[in-house]
Amino acid sequence: MIQNLSLANIRKILGEDNVDLTDTDPVIQTIIIDSRSVIQPEHTLFVALRGAKFDGHLFIPSLVEAGVKHFLVRSDYNTPQEIEKDVVLFRASDTKIALQKLSTYMRDQFDRPVLAITGSNGKTIIKEWLGQVLSQKFSVAKSPKSYNSQVGVPLSVFGIEAYHQVAVLEAGISKPKEMQVLENIIKPDIGIFSNIGTAHEEGFASQEQKLKEKSKLFINSKYIIYRKDQREVEGFLTSHFDQEKLIAWSDNPGSDYTLSIKRDSEHTKIILIKPDFGMFTFQVPFFDEASLENIRHVIIGAITLGMKESDIQEGINFLKAVDMRLTLKPGYHQSLIIDDTYNNDLAGLKLALDFMAAQRPKNRKVLIISDLMQVGNVEEVYQEVQKLIIFHEIDLLIGVGQHIHLLKTGLSCEQQYFQDTASLLEGLQEDAFENDLILVTGARIFEFEKVVNKLQQRIHGTTLEINLNALTHNYNFYKTKILPSTKIMVMVKAFAYGGGAIEIANHLQQLKADYLAVAYTDEGVALREQGISLPIMVLNPAQESFHLLQKHELEPVVYSPEFFIQLGKYCRLQHFKMKIHLDLDTGMHRLGFDLSQLGDLKVLTERFPELQVTSLYTHLVGADDVEHEDFSLKQLALFSKMCEQIAGFLGHLPLRHALNSAGIIRYPAYQFDMVRLGIGLYGVEVNGIHDTSLRSISSLKTTISQIKHIEAGETIGYSRRGKLKAAGKIATIAIGYADGYDRRFSNGVGSVMINGQKAPIIGNVCMDMCMVDVSSINAKEGDEVLIYGPGISLKELAKNIGTIPYELLTNISSRVKRVYYLD
Numbered sequence: 001m002i003q004n005l006s007l008a009n010i011r012k013i014l015g016e017d018n019v020d021l022t023d024t025d026p027v028i029q030t031i032i033i034d035s036r037s038v039i040q041p042e043h044t045l046f047v048a049l050r051g052a053k054f055d056g057h058l059f060i061p062s063l064v065e066a067g068v069k070h071f072l073v074r075s076d077y078n079t080p081q082e083i084e085k086d087v088v089l090f091r092a093s094d095t096k097i098a099l100q101k102l103s104t105y106m107r108d109q110f111d112r113p114v115l116a117i118t119g120s121n122g123k124t125i126i127k128e129w130l131g132q133v134l135s136q137k138f139s140v141a142k143s144p145k146s147y148n149s150q151v152g153v154p155l156s157v158f159g160i161e162a163y164h165q166v167a168v169l170e171a172g173i174s175k176p177k178e179m180q181v182l183e184n185i186i187k188p189d190i191g192i193f194s195n196i197g198t199a200h201e202e203g204f205a206s207q208e209q210k211l212k213e214k215s216k217l218f219i220n221s222k223y224i225i226y227r228k229d230q231r232e233v234e235g236f237l238t239s240h241f242d243q244e245k246l247i248a249w250s251d252n253p254g255s256d257y258t259l260s261i262k263r264d265s266e267h268t269k270i271i272l273i274k275p276d277f278g279m280f281t282f283q284v285p286f287f288d289e290a291s292l293e294n295i296r297h298v299i300i301g302a303i304t305l306g307m308k309e310s311d312i313q314e315g316i317n318f319l320k321a322v323d324m325r326l327t328l329k330p331g332y333h334q335s336l337i338i339d340d341t342y343n344n345d346l347a348g349l350k351l352a353l354d355f356m357a358a359q360r361p362k363n364r365k366v367l368i369i370s371d372l373m374q375v376g377n378v379e380e381v382y383q384e385v386q387k388l389i390i391f392h393e394i395d396l397l398i399g400v401g402q403h404i405h406l407l408k409t410g411l412s413c414e415q416q417y418f419q420d421t422a423s424l425l426e427g428l429q430e431d432a433f434e435n436d437l438i439l440v441t442g443a444r445i446f447e448f449e450k451v452v453n454k455l456q457q458r459i460h461g462t463t464l465e466i467n468l469n470a471l472t473h474n475y476n477f478y479k480t481k482i483l484p485s486t487k488i489m490v491m492v493k494a495f496a497y498g499g500g501a502i503e504i505a506n507h508l509q510q511l512k513a514d515y516l517a518v519a520y521t522d523e524g525v526a527l528r529e530q531g532i533s534l535p536i537m538v539l540n541p542a543q544e545s546f547h548l549l550q551k552h553e554l555e556p557v558v559y560s561p562e563f564f565i566q567l568g569k570y571c572r573l574q575h576f577k578m579k580i581h582l583d584l585d586t587g588m589h590r591l592g593f594d595l596s597q598l599g600d601l602k603v604l605t606e607r608f609p610e611l612q613v614t615s616l617y618t619h620l621v622g623a624d625d626v627e628h629e630d631f632s633l634k635q636l637a638l639f640s641k642m643c644e645q646i647a648g649f650l651g652h653l654p655l656r657h658a659l660n661s662a663g664i665i666r667y668p669a670y671q672f673d674m675v676r677l678g679i680g681l682y683g684v685e686v687n688g689i690h691d692t693s694l695r696s697i698s699s700l701k702t703t704i705s706q707i708k709h710i711e712a713g714e715t716i717g718y719s720r721r722g723k724l725k726a727a728g729k730i731a732t733i734a735i736g737y738a739d740g741y742d743r744r745f746s747n748g749v750g751s752v753m754i755n756g757q758k759a760p761i762i763g764n765v766c767m768d769m770c771m772v773d774v775s776s777i778n779a780k781e782g783d784e785v786l787i788y789g790p791g792i793s794l795k796e797l798a799k800n801i802g803t804i805p806y807e808l809l810t811n812i813s814s815r816v817k818r819v820y821y822l823d
């Protein structure tokens with residue numbers, strides 16, 4: 001934070017004198033909202049937020065235990081007995097607003113330039129790149145990751161330190177009225193309006209409204225940078241803002257800056273013509289439209305802050321298409337690697353360590369870390385790192401660089417130090433780790449990707465990348481569609497719809513989902529063996545697996561009288577009480593008790609009290625289709641009736657649940673006590689009502705193995721099915737039907753994305769490879785190929801080959817490596 005806060009000061013800022021401050025007035029150095037990250041309890045203020053999905057107040061007793069003494073709570077918070085007298089509770093009717101007030105105060109203490117970015121696309125990339133380019137000359141504060149929300153922006157402001165010379169923040173909103181709040185906090189001197197996009201955004205009635213709301217960030221800015229070729233942005237800004245504030249750039253002459261593009265095979269040149277007709281040619285390593293737009297915003301942003309073109313180019317030379325994500329990758333011997341090879345400051349390290357803390361338990365916690373590039377007092381920075389290491393209970397520390405050994409004094413964990421990355425690589429044995437959790441984090445010049453490369457299990461060039469933040473987003477979206485009291489069971493059957501059950505289940509456990517469901521006992525056993533402790537329902541358990549259900553506390557679905565008897569007898573013999581779930585058939589006619597079997601069921605529940613009926617459910621046959629609405633409503637009515645009868649003879653009412661993802665959207669009145677979320681979590685809104693509200697969670701990627709030049713008339717692939725219209729080039733890519741890339745995509749039905757451009761499939765998809773037409777695409781061997789992901793609709797892909805998204809998702813072969821990240 002820019003300065004420490006006294007308690008008296010906090011009280012003044014909050015404008016409420018609801019606390020008696022008798023203390024000697026300790027100072028607050030850190031403000032947190034998350035119970036995981038308490039490093040200096042005595043100097044921490046915990047702000048308890050309450051939302052649809054969580055309540056920070058619940059953490060207060062454990063934080064008090066950890067030594068935290070200062071809290072900002074809601075006025076209606078009842079102080080629990082066990083909280084001692086020397087704890088200071090500030091009260092506010094809305095703690096989020098109070099948090100924002102504190103950050104506004106902090107922002108106002110910073111008298112150096114603040115640049116802020118908003119728009120629909122590219123905000124985070126522009127912020128990251130601009131931060132890197134500016135750090136050639138300045139000490140830069142920037143929002144961590146994509147902290148751009150009503151809570152993320154205040155937290156970003158707390159990350160600004162007194163020694164920073166410029167701050168770069170991003171602001172994102174999802175509905176009207178939010179931007180005023182962010183503007184009041186950030187008060188940017190310079191604004192960048194990034195790409196506005198044409199997609200409808202759910203929270204906004206029209207494109208016009210979207211522009212109007214987003215541009216509120218800039219009402220008090222001195223300058224607003226935008227791309228003139230974005231006609232809507234241009235139209236809006238020129239009619240609503242003073243001309244002298246606006247800094248326009250374009251591909252074409254006629255605006256303040258012209259930035260035209262010239263691509264060659266190795267680079268792209270950006271030719272800048274300034275208002276004074278000065279010229280400069282930049283060279284950038286990007287070819288795709290989006291990156292070229294983003295980097296041009298960065299150039300103009302840096303020029304506006306007074307940077308010389310040659311220094312900007314210097315900064316760009318260090319940019320790669322950087323991966324600023326925190327990524328989870330499988331390592332050798334069951335180790336799990338957290339790849340944070342692009343990180344250079346304390347804020348990033350804290351996030352990475354928190355991410356580490358959220359992973360399932362492993363043998364040891366290993367931290368491989370380079371010198372930090374943090375500007376400031378070196379000793380202080382490493383003292384801070386030391387505290388983090390102790391707090392996160394790291395078992396083995398491997399440090400690389402000139403300064404990192406400053407950590408040595410005061411740490412009791414096992415430690416190894418290396419001068420540089422080369423000597424680490426030489427000294428590092430792949431089998432040094434077994435079942436460990438390894439965080440690899442370092443500044444980019446240390447090239448720690450080589451370390452990750454060495455430790456990472458190499459399988460095959462095709463990966464399925466799962467964005468855990470997008471998963472959280474989708475989960476929270478469905479949470480907003482149901483009552484806070486309704487529970488959520490998440491379906492992680494079929495390898496979590498192809499996404500990988502264990503990591504996804506672990507993440508759901510972090511999100512505090514109520515229940516998980518799998519199809520078969522083995523799937524449940526695997527989750528338990530990897531430390532998943534949530535209750536797990538098993539849809540279709542086999543009789544041979546009863547002992548496994550018992551051993552691993554899995555809760556089977558019972559769907560027939562015969563099955564009831566078998567399981568009841570087993571439990572009686574074992575003197576074991578088992579929680580069970582009853583499947584009620586209201587029209588699916590797959591498994592389950594019919595209305596006519598409830599009499600039998602009554603007798604059975606009396607005969608086998610060992611089986612404790614925990615929930616009752618049914619499944620809709622056509623929840624996603626209006627055409628079946630009458631039938632769905634009939635099913636739901638029958639379900640209610642059956643539940644009533646069962647409750648009558650059980651003497652209690654178990655949990656009831658009927659809705660799948662589509663049903664949550666269409667029949668919220670029938671959410672009962674719990675809903676069963678499936679495909680929606682994985683990013684597909686099958687109703688098509690809220691397509692723009694969900695985020696795509698997975699990207700299937702591979703690489704180009706070879707490029708070939710083909711003459712007109714030559715054929716490509718098996719059965720000579722592929723032909724180019726004229727001479728051209730094709731790329732062979734490392735994915736085939738054995739990976740789950742459907743053979744029905746053959747002969748131009750499917751296409752893939754290479755460097756932002758569409759490349760159609762040529763010829764038949766083979767088992768492990770296929771060929772695509774890259775005649776008009778700038779592509780080389782080793783380039784990344786996107787099969788599907790954000791921007792490519794799974795529903796459309798499925799439709800093209802006559803199937804449903806469920807099949808595409810679950811078909812991805814287990815040999816495709818799954819990689820998880822937070823963006």
Ligand SMILES: *Cc1c(COP(=O)(O)O)cnc(C)c1O
Nearest residue numbers: 491619660661662676677678679
């Ligand atoms: C798979 C499944 C769901 C989830 O369905 P989605 O359409 O993926 O939301 C819900 N209930 C049962 C019984 C299921 O088998």
